[in-house]
Structure formats: structure tokens, C-alpha cells
Amino acid sequence: MPAERFAQVVPELRSLIAARTKRGDGINIWSAAGLGTDERRNVAALARLWMRSSIGDLATEFLSAFLRRVNGGDSISLEGGYHVHTEFLPMGDAAHRVDLVIETDTTIIGIEAKIRAPADKEQLARYARELELRAGQKSAHLLIYLGPRMLENSCALGATWSAV
Known part of the structure; x- marks a missing residue:
């Protein structure tokens, strides 16, 4: 590139x-960590960032901001409190392991995260x-697929890691 253009x-x-x-958004916190x-x-790490016991009200703000970025997740209320579980076994066996589950009084949200593995x-x-x-x-109940790109024709709501 010529110096003038530069x-x-x-x-x-x-x-x-x-x-x-x-x-x-000038830093990728996942790379930095x-x-x-x-x-x-x-x-x-994401679960800890969303747990009130870790960072208090900031955790709720962070989780709320993420849910607002998920098409269909913006109506979820966290006002009554919530619990975050990792490696959640809704059916009691490891073959059916949801990566992350958030439970409120009225809603259960499952999040299946993929980084390099393909979505199934x-x-x-x-x-x-x-x-x-x-x-x-x-x-209410809903499933969010969190991956490198959005999915087409899926039963899950979609979010990319950049939405986090």
C-alpha cells in the first residue's frame, strides 16, 4: 500500500x-482466558459469569443481555431469580447431557454449546x-444452540459465540 493511501x-x-x-468488543475474552x-x-467459564454467586448483579445483567440477543429469548424474565447448572442430566444419564441449564420459577432454558464439533x-x-x-x-421451556454459526431449520433457538 502506498504511503499516501496508508x-x-x-x-x-x-x-x-x-x-x-x-x-x-475489542477483545475475545475466550482467547484472553x-x-x-x-x-x-x-x-x-460462561456458567460462572452468569452465576449471581460469582459476580452478583453483573451476572444477571450479562445473562439478560445474552438472552436479548437470542431471537425468542428476549421475553424471559430473571426477576424472580434463577439457577445455573452445568453438565445437566435432565433424564438422569450422561448420554443425555445438556451443557448448561438455567432455571427460573417459570422457565427452563437449555443451552447446547458447540465450538468446533458439528451440531446434531x-x-x-x-x-x-x-x-x-x-x-x-x-x-415455558426452550433450547438454545450456541455455536460458531446459526443453524437452519432447527428446533433450537440460535446464538453465536459473538452474542455472548
Whole structure:
């Protein structure tokens, strides 16, 4: 790139970088934490960030912000409190392990996270059915697929890691 053109681009780059920093998305916290592509470690870290016992009200704000980014998740209320479970076994056996479950008084939310592994639509359908059974008296249940890209034609709501 010629020096003159570079000099023209630098102010634009600075403003883009400043805007990104102001929004808070100038860093990939997963890379910074050194978690790599280990799904269990990433889900465990995410669960801790969403637990009120870890970071108080900030955890609720963080979880609420994520749910607002999920199409269909924005109506979930966390006002009555919630519990976060990892490696949740809704049917009691390890073959049916939902990565992360959030339970409120009225809703059960399952989150199946993938980083490099492909999504399995049959697995998601099975988890959705199991969450429905587990919901019992709760008025709502939903499954969120959290992965590198959105899924087409899935029973799960979709979110990418950038939504976190």
C-alpha cells in the first residue's frame, strides 16, 4: 500500500478501533482466558459469569443481555431469580447431557454449546423433548444452540459465540 493511501486509511482505522473499544468488543475474552476450543471449559467459564454467586448483579445483567440477543429469548424474565447448572442430566444419564441449564420459577432454558464439533439436529430435538418433560409445572421451556454459526431449520433457538 502506498504511503499516501496508508496515511488516508489510518484515521479511519483509528475511529473504527475506538468505536469497537467503546462497545467493549475489542477483545475475545475466550482467547484472553486461554480456554481455547475446549467446550466444557468454555461452558464452565460462561456458567460462572452468569452465576449471581460469582459476580452478583453483573451476572444477571450479562445473562439478560445474552438472552436479548437470542431471537425468542428476549421475553424471559430473571426477576424472580434463577439457577445455573452445568453438565445437566435432565433424564438422569450422561448420554443425555445438556451443557448448561438455567432455571427460573417459570422457565427452563437449555443451552447446547458447540465450538468446533458439528451440531446434531437429532441431539437438539432430543434435548428439547427432555427439557419439555423436565419443565413440569413451569410455563415455558426452550433450547438454545450456541455455536460458531446459526443453524437452519432447527428446533433450537440460535446464538453465536459473538452474542455472548
